[in-house]
Amino acid sequence: MTKTAEKAVEEKLMKDHPLEPYLRMDRIPHIWCPTCGIGTVVSCFIQAVIETATDVDKLCIVSGIGCTARVPGYLKMDSYHTTHGRSIAFATGLKLANPELEVVVISGDGDLIAIGGNHFIHAARRNLDIKVICVNNFIYGMTGGQVAPTTPLTANCSTTPYGNSETPFSLPYLAASCGATYVARWTSLHIRRMTRAFNEVLRKRGFSFVEVIAPCSTLYARRNKLGTGLSLLKYYHDNSEIAHGHDVKDLDIGYQEKIKVGKFIDEDKPTHIDRANVWHTKVFGDRYNWYGPKPPGMEEAK
Numbered sequence: 001m002t003k004t005a006e007k008a009v010e011e012k013l014m015k016d017h018p019l020e021p022y023l024r025m026d027r028i029p030h031i032w033c034p035t036c037g038i039g040t041v042v043s044c045f046i047q048a049v050i051e052t053a054t055d056v057d058k059l060c061i062v063s064g065i066g067c068t069a070r071v072p073g074y075l076k077m078d079s080y081h082t083t084h085g086r087s088i089a090f091a092t093g094l095k096l097a098n099p100e101l102e103v104v105v106i107s108g109d110g111d112l113i114a115i116g117g118n119h120f121i122h123a124a125r126r127n128l129d130i131k132v133i134c135v136n137n138f139i140y141g142m143t144g145g146q147v148a149p150t151t152p153l154t155a156n157c158s159t160t161p162y163g164n165s166e167t168p169f170s171l172p173y174l175a176a177s178c179g180a181t182y183v184a185r186w187t188s189l190h191i192r193r194m195t196r197a198f199n200e201v202l203r204k205r206g207f208s209f210v211e212v213i214a215p216c217s218t219l220y221a222r223r224n225k226l227g228t229g230l231s232l233l234k235y236y237h238d239n240s241e242i243a244h245g246h247d248v249k250d251l252d253i254g255y256q257e258k259i260k261v262g263k264f265i266d267e268d269k270p271t272h273i274d275r276a277n278v279w280h281t282k283v284f285g286d287r288y289n290w291y292g293p294k295p296p297g298m299e300e301a302k
């Protein structure tokens, strides 16, 4: 093929790409390394937005800082790239200021669970109606591969050159024990299942959490001599076990051990705003102004 023909094909592909309406194409190419898992999460998320016919005018995407936290910058919708560890705090403000918004946090394990861990547990405890997608690459990717609260025992990081000796969090267990209404874990290899999970959380009311295990090819894979990002995907293929409904206490991830994936929690309970409305109506009676839209079945509650 001549160079001109190649360019024409390239241009047509770019023009016809089905996700293009949802991407800020002026920012492409993105910053992520080859075979990094974050881009897959973006594609699956957009696919879920399309499949659920989510109103993009009401959709807000929030992140903190990190490689994963760059996601909102590429999405052509209201998106907020906030400060490190404060994505859920920011999302809480958005949701409470305008309960009609669909607020989705997409950020990294460091951002959400290390510096941002306190916001995470309290948003889950309150059952705040937001969706949290955590890309867990077992490391602080953007800042040079430091150890994270998700790093498996013995794994090598730039700050643990002799191996990690700290017990990591199991994110589904953490989310579930704090009160999350939806908890799932997939790897970036599970494209259709991850997309289905995003479909479900976009339709769910309440604190919904999806952990996506994704390769950091440049830092985690290389430092641990695990090959490329592609080698990690092969590893996920061979070592993921689908275990829907499995006991959340038994979802730890050991270094290069089997990874249990699936949907572990899917339940319905009143959200933070539902409870506040019911309680304040009880306390203040007719003097209370209902906050936000009434949920299905509660229209007559006041």
Ligand SMILES: Cc1ncc(C[n+]2csc(CCOP(=O)(O)OP(=O)(O)O)c2C)c(N)n1
Pocket: 065, 066, 067, 068, 069, 084, 107, 108, 109, 110, 111, 112, 135, 137, 139, 140, 141, 142, 143, 148
């Ligand atoms: C208050 C503050 N502390 C530390 C940093 C430096 N910092 C930026 S991103 C990051 C960690 C990113 O790790 P993670 O959230 O897992 O995202 P990843 O890059 O792995 O996707 C850190 C420590 C910062 N920007 N602000």
Ligand code: SF4
Pocket: 031, 032, 033, 035, 036, 037, 038, 067, 068, 137, 141, 142, 215, 216, 217, 218, 219, 220
């Ligand atoms: S450093 Fe790691 S997490 Fe960041 S873009 Fe590269 S592969 Fe992805």
Ligand SMILES: [Mg+2]
Pocket: 108, 109, 110, 135, 136, 137, 138, 139, 140, 141, 148
């Ligand atoms: Mg990370």
